[in-house]
Amino acid sequence: xxxxxxxxxxxxxxxxxxxxxxxxxxxxxxxxxxxxxxxxxxxxxxxxxxxxxxxxxxxxxxxxxxxxxxxxxxxxxxxxxxxxxxxxxxxxxxxxxxxxxxxxxxxxxxxxxxxxxxxxxxxxxxxxxxxxxxxxxxxxxxxxxxxxxxxxxxxxxxxxxxxxxxxxxxxxxxxxxxxxxxxxxx
Amino acid sequence: xxxxxxxxxxxxxxxxxxxxxxxxxxxxxxxxxxxxxxxxxxxxxxxxxxxxxxxxxxxxxxxxxxxxxxxxxxxxxxxxxxxxxxxxxxxxxxxxxxxxxxxxxxxxxxxxxxxxxxxxxxxxxxxxxxxxxxxxxxxxxxxxxxxxxxxxxxxxxxxxxxxxxxxxxxxxxxxxxxxxxxxxxxxxxxxxxxxxxxxxxxxxxxxxxxxxxxxxxxxxxxxxxxxxxxxxxxxxxxxxxxxxxxxxxxxxxxxxxxxxxxxxxxxxxxxxxxxxxxxxxxxxxxxxxxxxxxxxxxxxxxxxxxxxxxxxxxxxxxxxxxxxxxxxxxxxxxxxxxxxxxxxxxxxxxxxxxxxxxxxxxxxxxxxxxxxxxxxxxx
Amino acid sequence: xxxxxxxxxxxxxxxxxxxxxxxxxxxxxxxxxxxxxxxxxxxxxxxxxxxxxxxxxxxxxxxxxxxxxxxxxxxxxxxxxxxxxxxxxxxxxxxxxxxxxxxxxxxxxxxxxxxxxxxxxxxxxxxxxxxxxxxxxxxxxxxxxxxxxxxxxxxxxxxxxxxxxxxxxxxxxxxxxxxxxxxxxxxxxxxxxx
Numbered sequence: 001x002x003x004x005x006x007x008x009x010x011x012x013x014x015x016x017x018x019x020x021x022x023x024x025x026x027x028x029x030x031x032x033x034x035x036x037x038x039x040x041x042x043x044x045x046x047x048x049x050x051x052x053x054x055x056x057x058x059x060x061x062x063x064x065x066x067x068x069x070x071x072x073x074x075x076x077x078x079x080x081x082x083x084x085x086x087x088x089x090x091x092x093x094x095x096x097x098x099x100x101x102x103x104x105x106x107x108x109x110x111x112x113x114x115x116x117x118x119x120x121x122x123x124x125x126x127x128x129x130x131x132x133x134x135x136x137x138x139x140x141x142x143x144x145x146x147x148x149x150x151x152x153x154x155x156x157x158x159x160x161x162x163x164x165x166x167x168x169x170x171x172x173x174x175x176x177x178x179x180x181x182x183x184x185x186x
Numbered sequence: 187x188x189x190x191x192x193x194x195x196x197x198x199x200x201x202x203x204x205x206x207x208x209x210x211x212x213x214x215x216x217x218x219x220x221x222x223x224x225x226x227x228x229x230x231x232x233x234x235x236x237x238x239x240x241x242x243x244x245x246x247x248x249x250x251x252x253x254x255x256x257x258x259x260x261x262x263x264x265x266x267x268x269x270x271x272x273x274x275x276x277x278x279x280x281x282x283x284x285x286x287x288x289x290x291x292x293x294x295x296x297x298x299x300x301x302x303x304x305x306x307x308x309x310x311x312x313x314x315x316x317x318x319x320x321x322x323x324x325x326x327x328x329x330x331x332x333x334x335x336x337x338x339x340x341x342x343x344x345x346x347x348x349x350x351x352x353x354x355x356x357x358x359x360x361x362x363x364x365x366x367x368x369x370x371x372x373x374x375x376x377x378x379x380x381x382x383x384x385x386x387x388x389x390x391x392x393x394x395x396x397x398x399x400x401x402x403x404x405x406x407x408x409x410x411x412x413x414x415x416x417x418x419x420x421x422x423x424x425x426x427x428x429x430x431x432x433x434x435x436x437x438x439x440x441x442x443x444x445x446x447x448x449x450x451x452x453x454x455x456x457x458x459x460x461x462x463x464x465x466x467x468x469x470x471x472x473x474x475x476x477x478x479x480x481x482x483x484x485x486x487x488x489x490x491x492x493x494x495x496x497x498x499x500x501x502x503x504x505x506x507x508x509x510x511x512x513x514x515x516x517x518x519x520x521x522x523x524x525x526x527x528x529x530x531x532x533x534x535x536x537x538x539x540x541x542x543x544x545x546x547x548x549x550x551x552x553x554x555x556x557x558x559x560x561x562x563x564x565x
Numbered sequence: 566x567x568x569x570x571x572x573x574x575x576x577x578x579x580x581x582x583x584x585x586x587x588x589x590x591x592x593x594x595x596x597x598x599x600x601x602x603x604x605x606x607x608x609x610x611x612x613x614x615x616x617x618x619x620x621x622x623x624x625x626x627x628x629x630x631x632x633x634x635x636x637x638x639x640x641x642x643x644x645x646x647x648x649x650x651x652x653x654x655x656x657x658x659x660x661x662x663x664x665x666x667x668x669x670x671x672x673x674x675x676x677x678x679x680x681x682x683x684x685x686x687x688x689x690x691x692x693x694x695x696x697x698x699x700x701x702x703x704x705x706x707x708x709x710x711x712x713x714x715x716x717x718x719x720x721x722x723x724x725x726x727x728x729x730x731x732x733x734x735x736x737x738x739x740x741x742x743x744x745x746x747x748x749x750x751x752x753x754x755x756x757x758x759x
Contacts, residue, residue, distance in 0.1 A: 042213050044220055045242055045561050046267035046348055049311070056314075056330035072213070085564075086756050087737035088220055088241045091212050117260060120252065121245040122744055122751040123736055130756060142348050240735040247720070248744050283594050410622050410681060413709025424681060431684030495667075497629075498594040499677070499688075512593070512675065514629050516668075523745075525627040527677075535712040564735055 026163055033076070034156045035065035037104070040075035040095065044082025047109040047142040051081045054145040064152055072098040077155070078132075081142075083111035083118060084125045096132045102162070106151050107134045110141040117141065205233055210549070212241045218315060219560030223537070223553070227546055235541035235549075237534055242564040250524045255281055255355065255491035258521060263349035265526065266562040269308035271300045272504035273562075274353035277524075279434060279500035280513040281355035284493035287486035291478045293357035294435045299370070299473045300340075300352060301435075301502075302466040306377070307336040308505035309459040309466075312557045316456060317388055319554035320397050325388045332380055335373050342366055356487025367474055374467050381464060389460060398452040402540050402552035405450055412536040415529045416507025417458040418556060422450035428503040439476075440469045452555035459557070492519055506530050506557055530562040572597040572685045575618045579687070583610050589690050593675075598688040604700040610689060611676075611703050620678035620687060623707035626714055627675050628721045632695060632747040633668030670695045672723055676703070693723065695746075702728035720745040 008025060012018035043051055055061045055068060069075045072095045084092060096105070107128050110116030115126035128134060135158060138151040211222040220241035226234040246265065250258045262277045263270040275297055282288060289297070314329035337347045344352040344360050352359050362370075388394050404414070409422040419426055427444045429437040445461035447454025493515040501510035507529025516522040533556050541552060576597045580586050585602030592598025601607060614620040676689040693700060702725035703710040714725040715734040722743035725731055742749050751757075 040213070046264055048219065049267055049348060052311075052315075053330060053334070056334075057327045058331065058334050083242060083244055085241060085243055085737075086740070086754065087243065088212060089756060091220075091241070095213050117264065118244045118246075118249065121249055122749075123243050123245045123740065125756045144347060240733075240737065243735040243737075245744060248749075408708075411708045413623050413707065413713075426681045426684070431681075496591055496594060499596060508624070510625060510677075512625070512627060516633075523629045525625070525629075525675075527625040527627075531712065531716070532709055535709070538711075539708070 022163075030160045030162050033102070033162070034159045037064070037066050037077050037152060037155065037159075038069045038075050039066060039077040039079045039106075040072050040099070041068040041070045042079065042081070042095070044080065044084065044088065045111065047081035047112070050142045050145050051079060051108065051148060054148050059145040059149060061149070061152075064149070064156075066152055072096075073100065075099055076103060078103065078105045079108055080105065080112040080128045080134075081108045083116070084128045084131070085123050086125055087123070089125050089131050092128065093131050104135045104155055104159075105132055106136045106138065106148075106155060108138045108148060108151065109143055110139065113137050113139065204228065208546070211238075218554070218558060221534075221553075221558065221560055221563070223549070225541075225546065225549065230545050230547075232541050232544050232546060232549070235538055237537050239531070239534065239560075239563050242560045244565065246565045247524055247526065250521050252520060254519050255493070255521060258524065259354055260349075260351050263351055264561055265528065265565055266308075266504060266506060266509070266530070266559045267348060268311050268559050269301075269304040269505035270348065270350050271297075271304040271353060272502055272509060274350065275301055275435070276500055276502045276504065276509045276511045277513070278353050278355045279502065280498050280511040281491060281493065282487065283498035283500050284496060284513055284515055285355070285487055285491070287356060287484050289357045289435075290481050290484050291436075292361075292480040293482050293484075295473050295477050296358045296362065296482070297353055297435045298437065298440070299470050299477075300343075300350075300358075302469045302473070303336050303339065303370075305466045305505045306463050306470075307333045309463050310336075312459055313384060313388070313456075316554045316557075317394075319550045320394055322388060322391070322394065325384065328380070328384070328387070332377060335376070339366065339370055339373065342369070354483075355491055357481075357483035359482075361482055367477070370470065370474060374471050377463075377467055381460065381467075384460065389457060395453060397548075397551055398456060398555065400449070400451055401548050402452040402455075402544070402555055403450050404536065404540055408536070408539070409450065412539070413532045414507070414536060415532065416503070416505070417455055417462060418507065418533050418536075420444065421447035421455035421458045423447060428501055428508050432501070434500070434502060437469075440472050442466075442469050452551050455555045455557075490519065492517065501527065504529060506559065506562070507533060509562075526562075526565055528562045528565060530558040530560075531565075534558050534563055571683075572687050575614065575620060575680075575685075575687050578613060578618060579610055579689075582613055586610070589688075592690070593688050596686065596688050598690055600690040600692075604691060604693065607689070607691060608701050608703070608706075611678075611706050614678045614687065615706055618680070619682060620680045621707075622679040622681050623676065623703065623709040623713075624679045624686065625675070625677040626703075626710060626717055628717050628723055629673045629675070630695070630721060630745065630747045631667065631669050631671050631673055672698045672721060674700060674717070674723065698723040699726055700724075701726050702731075704728050719743065722746060 012022050107113050112128045115124055118124040136151045136155050138147050140147050206227045208225040212220040222238040224236040225232055246261050259274055262273040265273045310329040310333045314326035317325035341347055343362050344350050404422045406422045406424050409419050423446050425444045425446045442465045445458050447458050495515055495517045497514040499512045501508055509529055510527030512525040514523040576599050579599045583606040587600055589598040589600040671692045672695055674691045677686055679686040714728050717723050718731050719733045719735050720743055
């Protein structure tokens with residue numbers, strides 16, 4: 001599927017009306033992606049409990065098409081829910097690279113955003129965006145499940161702006177507006 | 187021929203050498219966080235289990251040396267994030283011991299109410315997630331429905347759902363009103379039939395029983411030897427509860443039982459927790475009935491806490507065991523040293539012993555029954 | 566029916582059996598604290614507690630670094646040490662006269678033994694010099710000591726002689742030093758960007 005999407009702009013552009021075709025294709029692909037954001041079942045710390053609450057009955061993440069997947073190979077979304085420690089940084093990078101494109105990252109909670117209460121700790125990475133690019137940041141310590149839902153809605157808005165013509169469906173690292181990966185090492 | 191010899195003879199050491207190493211975690215849906223287990227398998231049987239912790243080590247003990255005494259309470263919330271109230275309480279009790287102060291009666295009763303509600307909430311998380319580990323998804327949805335009601339009560343009282351910072355040195359942060367008390371009573375009434383429902387749904391479910399009974403046996407001696415505490419210790423039949431042994435916050439005034447298991451199996455540990463929820467509900471009801479009026483913070487604890495040099499140890503029965511805080515002061519505005527005797531950290535170590543010889547399919551059942559919270563394991 | 570164990574009786578037995586042991590004053594508030602004189606006594610004391618006195622529940626092992634407030638060379642005060650310094654800390658500052666706490670270059674270890682039947686506990690204390698902190702391991706007597714000793718080794722650098730697997734447990738491998746020591750200065754690693 002990925003290869004077909006990659007090649008689609010090249011094939012479509014030369015034919016008359018190809019641009020319209022592409023835009024229409026974009027619309028439907030993004031619509032599909034938007035309502036099937038499958039996050040990885042991956043909790044780090046306190047925020048993971050609020051993430052679990054969001055999956056449970058009261059907040060019911062399923063209605064947004066957010067269904068947890070246990071394997072990074074099947075997931076679109078990496079929810080960094082909790083403190084990223086230096087010991088965990090390597091595994092997180094590995095998980096991120098195991099996920100298929102297009103992949104999205106939500107940084108949930110102050111710890112994942114900037115270190116939070118552990119901003120001066122010797123063993124905490126001050127923000128997960130130092131090691132992987134992040135799409136949506138959710139403030140809070142921990143954010144309420146409503147905030148997480150809002151974060152996912154923002155991600156869905158972001159997904160609707162994705163264009164096949166730009167990078168074959170996947171967002172380029174630079175477009176995500178996150179810090180580059182040069183400073184990090186696994 | 188080589189194969190004939192292998193079939194004919196008893197499995198010798200040459201078969202033993204054919205082991206496989208399985209890396210479980212730190213990203214695994216049923217490790218309850220970022221625990222990593224290194225399992226060495228021979229066929230389906232575990233030869234060696236090596237838990238690897240530290241993936242959530244946030245250096246809290248060091249950070250506390252740079253925070254003021256009252257700022258430290260914020261960090262205590264984030265150890266055992268499933269039951270933050272008890273962590274608050276342990277730290278506050280240690281500071282109060284250093285100062286020689288005691289919280290006023292109303293604050294004491296509120297502390298008991300909040301901690302016991304939190305124990306119920308925490309055990310509900312255990313019940314839900316343990317069900318998922320075993321393969322039953324539905325109890326998770328039910329348990330979290332009930333837990334939300336407790337969180338609503340917390341939110342109404344102190345404004346937070348998970349990290350409360352409610353119990354502080356010298357008392358508690360906010361008072362409860364009549365409406366809150368009525369809602370809490372309503373919840374207790376609501377919870378009682380629900381617990382029976384869980385028993386029907388999960389506790390005595392034949393599949394659940396088959397997967398947890400006679401699995402992960404811990405004898406009383408082994409439990410004491412490994413220093414287990416909380417439901418893990420009581421599941422093995424040792425009736426040790428800090429609330430009874432060294433009562434704090436007036437627990438001696440409440441009538442409750444300490445449920446113990448018989449064989450120390452996964453099911454016993456599970457059922458101890460279910461029974462504890464019933465007892466906690468009982469304590470909350472009694473505490474609500476005898477909630478004394480009065481102030482919430484003692485004047486003996488000043489706004490800027492500066493205890494005289496000395497050290498104090500306070501421990502409470504947290505949801506997962508005996509949580510102790512050693513607080514050392516050198517007379518400054520920040521702790522000189524804080525040590526957390528974290529029950530989860532000590533409970534987790536026993537996995538090295540009890541997993542050996544088990545089938546790989548039982549790993550999740552055993553690990554789930556220990557009920558760890560990685561925030562407290564690694565601190 | 567055995568007579569219930571009391572911490573006083575336990576402390577008396579410990580004082581009698583271990584030479585030069587004394588009651589720590591002030592100890593941990595509201596608890597009896599026995600201070601051992603040398604690491605040699607530790608195993609004997611632990612065996613006595615476990616075997617004869619019924620204190621078979623090792624609750625806690627920890628240590629306190631009593632090196633006083635540190636002046637980190639040219640940086641902020643010790644109360645708020647900047648953990649991301651490139652500079653190594655200066656030599657220990659002698660404690661100011663009249664300071665309330667007994668600063669001294671030792672690691673003060675603390676063990677807590679419980680008697681579950683009677684719900685009492687006794688604390689053992691032992692001082693070891695900071696530059697050569699070595700005590701015998703209790704891992705052979707109490708399985709609970711296994712991880713707790715590793716934790717104390719990792720965070721405070723106390724060596725437990727005879728421990729089967731004395732390795733880092735909490736901090737990542739690339740962190741050098743023992744963070745809970747007062748003169749610990751965090752060396753910048755690849756995750757500590759600007």
